[in-house]
Amino acid sequence: MNESLLRELVPAVIGVLVRRGADFASAEDAVQEALIRALAAWPDDPPRDPKAWLVAAAWRKFIDAARAETSRRGREVAVDAEPPAGPVPGQDETLQLYFLCAHPSLPPASAVALTLRAVGGLTTRQIAQAYLVPEATMAQRISRAKRTVSAVRFDQPGDVGTVLRVLYLVFNEGYSGDVDLAAEAIRLTRQLAAAIDHPEVGGLLALMLLHHARRAARTAPDGSLVPLAAQDRSRWDTELVAEGVTILQTALARDQLGEYQAQAAIAALHADAPSADETDWVQIVEWYDELLAITDSPVVRLNRAVAVGEADGPHAALQALTDLSPDLPRYTAVQAYLHERAGNLSEAADLYTTAAHTATTIQERDHLTREAARVRQLLRS
Incomplete structure (x- = not known):
């Protein structure tokens, strides 16, 4: 059983159901039921087309739930039991689901939780453990978020900036419990980069990779923090650094500078220095000036002051x-x-x-x- 494949298919399958007329909350519930069936059935009888199997199973769950609700109300339901004919759509639904989960009407914490559940395919328990809150609390948060976005039209244009902020928040949570949120954020951002051609998506992915490359050196064996200047740079992941720099160069070449590209450029300069003493701090200050021109953030000004020092x-x-x-x-x-x-x-x-x-x-x-x-x-x- 390839659980990572299941998680990757979740947003596309939810998107297909929503396109076919299911509200978001019902679609997400139906897909979770389909996943439970898949975990039980696939080890002995793996499908030829996992996505089509999940779409069919989830659609039937949605229909069953809709009919049960209609029967309870004593009214007929005008919906077919079989899914509409034709090929299962591709990545467009996944992209729209990113936009839906990062809807501006949701507070950041709810947007993050809903993204991890619907796009990331994580369970409520996993998300609760990652954020160190009771499962019931996280379930309520996700339930409220689903109700909020259920009224949002799925064909409304989404805001890329909001999606990127949500993914950035996920990445900054790092690691806790049995879910590595930094790695999960990178996986989701890679998925987004495959679905949309946008320089800031590349900028955010590069930023994540460059920061993640230093992860092993950030803590000592006893768990204590190791400042950047004191880190053992031989422990940095050079493959992630090289990939991040390549993605960043591609994004910068489009001459549409954004805040994530500027932050990634700063991270790249740190990664490029053989030692802390050889860091090009003058150029880092210049990149902070570029970042300030975009965001004018007090936090950026504070970080710039360190670079000035x-x-x-x-x-x-x-x-x-x-x-x-x-x-x-x-x-x-x-x-x-x-x-x-x-x-x-x-x-x-x-x-x-x-x-x-x-x-x-x-x-x-x-x-x-x-x-x-x-x-x-x-x-x-």
Whole structure:
């Protein structure tokens, strides 16, 4: 049984049912029922055309459910038991399903959950474990999302930017539970790239690959964080780096720069440097300037300040921080690092301690606590 194939077929099959007139919620339920049948039947009797088999099985489930509901209401249903004749459509339905799951009417958390369920083919339990919430909570979130998009016309044009933001959110969740969300986001983005010719889709895929290439070096054997400058670059996945750079170059050649392409260009410069000391920080600052022209994001300005500190020195970076809100995530940690670079060790130690108290993850808290202790040790020596 090829479960990965089943997951890849899910969005296309849901899309076919919706095209044939099923509402989204009913289509998704019918496909899940068909998947259960497939898991039981396919090991002994694999179909010649898995997609057509799933479409037929899901359509019958939908018809049965529709007739049962109509019978309950005492009315007739005007729908055929057999699926319409003709070939099963291809990737267009998958693309439309991406747009539907990332509909602007959904809050980001719901859009992510619905995308993982309907497009990714993950179970509610898997999604709940990945987000460390009770399964019942995730089930309610997905149910509300399905109800919200059920009224959306499937032929309405979708917003690529919204889809990409949802996939980016999935990727940034990384790994937890038995589902590797970073790998899942890459799989879904590859699928999207095969269905749509858009430079920002390539930019996002390149960005994911370049970041994922460094994954093995990001943590020490004890699970502690390893900053970029201290990572063992021999542990970076050179094949993923090469693929990411190639995809990025193809996207940039179209001269339609977007935020994901700019972020990927920054990641590529980090990946290209043999060591932290050989990083082209001047060019990274230039790419942050391009990114700011697109997004004008305070988070981008904070990251740019770090790059300025490497290119022009910590005092220039501290000056750049004065225009930013101290409430920004990682602001105090960046401030601590720059003060240490500037030789203000006492202030840096206090700032590292403050940053540790506001850290959003245990790994980050422990890392900042160790940094504070290290700097205090320097003060005593």
